[in-house]
Amino acid sequence: MNIAESAALKQILKGRGWVAAESGEEADLVLLNTCSVRLTAETRALGRLDHYAALKKKRSAQGHSFVIVLAGCMAERLGARIREKRGEIDYVMGTAARSLFPQILEEAEQGLAAGEFTAKKAFLASEGFQFSFSPSHIEEETGEGGPVRSFIPIMHGCNNFCSYCIVPYVRGPEISRSPASILAETRLAGGKGIREITLLGQNVNSYNWVGGGLNEEGIDAGGFDFPGLLELVAGEAEQTAVGWVRFLSSHPRDFSPRAVQVMADHPVFCRHLHLCVQHGADAVLKAMNRRYTREEYLELVSAIRRAMPGITLSTDILVGFPGETEADLEATLSLMDEVKFLYAYMYHYNPREGTSAYTLPGRIPEQVKRRRLARVIEKQKQHTGELLRARIGSREKVLIEGISRKNADELITRTEKDETAVVRGKHSLIGRFAEITLASLHGNTFRAEGLRIVD
Numbered sequence: 062m063n064i065a066e067s068a069a070l071k072q073i074l075k076g077r078g079w080v081a082a083e084s085g086e087e088a089d090l091v092l093l094n095t096c097s098v099r100l101t102a103e104t105r106a107l108g109r110l111d112h113y114a115a116l117k118k119k120r121s122a123q124g125h126s127f128v129i130v131l132a133g134c135m136a137e138r139l140g141a142r143i144r145e146k147r148g149e150i151d152y153v154m155g156t157a158a159r160s161l162f163p164q165i166l167e168e169a170e171q172g173l174a175a176g177e178f179t180a181k182k183a184f185l186a187s188e189g190f191q192f193s194f195s196p197s198h199i200e201e202e203t204g205e206g207g208p209v210r211s212f213i214p215i216m217h218g219c220n221n222f223c224s225y226c227i228v229p230y231v232r233g234p235e236i237s238r239s240p241a242s243i244l245a246e247t248r249l250a251g252g253k254g255i256r257e258i259t260l261l262g263q264n265v266n267s268y269n270w271v272g273g274g275l276n277e278e279g280i281d282a283g284g285f286d287f288p289g290l291l292e293l294v295a296g297e298a299e300q301t302a303v304g305w306v307r308f309l310s311s312h313p314r315d316f317s318p319r320a321v322q323v324m325a326d327h328p329v330f331c332r333h334l335h336l337c338v339q340h341g342a343d344a345v346l347k348a349m350n351r352r353y354t355r356e357e358y359l360e361l362v363s364a365i366r367r368a369m370p371g372i373t374l375s376t377d378i379l380v381g382f383p384g385e386t387e388a389d390l391e392a393t394l395s396l397m398d399e400v401k402f403l404y405a406y407m408y409h410y411n412p413r414e415g416t417s418a419y420t421l422p423g424r425i426p427e428q429v430k431r432r433r434l435a436r437v438i439e440k441q442k443q444h445t446g447e448l449l450r451a452r453i454g455s456r457e458k459v460l461i462e463g464i465s466r467k468n469a470d471e472l473i474t475r476t477e478k479d480e481t482a483v484v485r486g487k488h489s490l491i492g493r494f495a496e497i498t499l500a501s502l503h504g505n506t507f508r509a510e511g512l513r514i515v516d
């Protein structure tokens with residue numbers, strides 16, 4: 062989401078004639094688009110902010126300053142307080158106020174031109190600003206072969222209030238983007254030669270456009286739920302250069318049987334799903350307010366695998382939640398054994414002020430959290446290795462995404478199952494679909510051979 066929204070902000074900058082500076086030393090404006098989802102992301106953003114604040118002071122003393130705009134979830138969460146503490150920030154632009162960016166830029170441009178810049182403002186949801194979607198989130202930077210993949214936000218915000226999560230507080234309630242606007246961006250992506258799109262939302266499965274959908278397209282203006290939208294996007298993508306469609310994040314509770322069926326019916330949907338489980342013990346899932354049980358999650362996994370044999374799954378796992386016992390940890394490890402995820406994002410719990418879990422008793426000591434996390438990571442490593450090794454020798458369709466960082470003669474490719482493979486080939490093939498044979502495994506990356514272009 063951060064990448065997609067940053068791309069949209071970059072487009073606004075570019076449209077007003079701004080160009081990327083080589084460094085903060087040369088910048089007239091620094092835009093920090095922050096993420097709040099984990100404490101570590103915020104800590105990193107604050108470190109970056111301190112760096113630019115110090116640079117701003119130094120440059121001001123030399124008679125050249127720059128404007129600092131703090132955007133994104135951290136801006137929304139810490140609000141005006143952060144600007145009071147760090148006086149160098151000129152604008153705090155919360156997630157709900159992103160549409161004000163052109164205005165902020167105009168004011169900044171005038172201030173910079175006049176050489177006197179005194180604006181100190183915060184724009185936050187609490188002041189009544191409402192989120193609106195940008196028309197395009199396509200990265201403009203074109204590496205060799207141009208951009209290959211793009212993100213398309215379809216909804217924003219979350220109503221789930223998982224007890225550990227800050228997102229509903231910084232992103233606000235769910236808002237769905239109009240199907241017409243999503244299709245227009247899909248078409249735009251196809252027109253720019255984008256080969257893979259990812260539909261984005263904090264919880265894509267609860268997408269719900271209530272009527273008035275596609276008038277301007279001449280299509281019946283009814284309501285659309287997530288499966289309905291998937292059908293529309295599949296139809297649109299199939300008429301463009303877009304060959305693959307992914308979506309994330311999926312909440313297991315809202316993943317309907319019809320969504321599974323639509324996905325299975327359309328080969329344009331990649332055979333990989335990120336399906337956050339978070340934990341394997343019912344008591345912990347309940348305390349997390351995930352609103353599904355271990356059994357329901359496993360039933361969903363079975364239904365998905367019945368409908369799409371060979372599909373790979375990835376997940377998020379959060380250990381060390383308050384009250385978690387050793388038996389709860391074992392339940393998570395056994396769920397991992399049952400599902401065999403291709404990969405997982407694994408974390409230990411950190412209390413976030415403002416969430417309902419913050420006040421829960423039974424916090425787990427750091428050392429114990431780290432030890433439990435290490436066991437989960439070890440288990441996942443074992444599964445990833447097993448699953449990848451079993452794939453050696455298979456012939457796979459891949460999207461050629463770019464040049465290998467380690468060897469400029471090799472191309473980086475990705476299978477629809479979200480596996481990475483490198484193969485020798487010409488740079489001009491970036492953005493093409495090809496077939497390759499997975500020949501060997503180095504770490505989690507395949508080395509492949511027998512490249513044949515298939516599009």
Ligand code: SF4
Nearest residue numbers: 219221222223226228
């Ligand atoms: S579904 Fe839960 S974890 Fe995901 S964004 Fe919403 S509240 Fe956070």
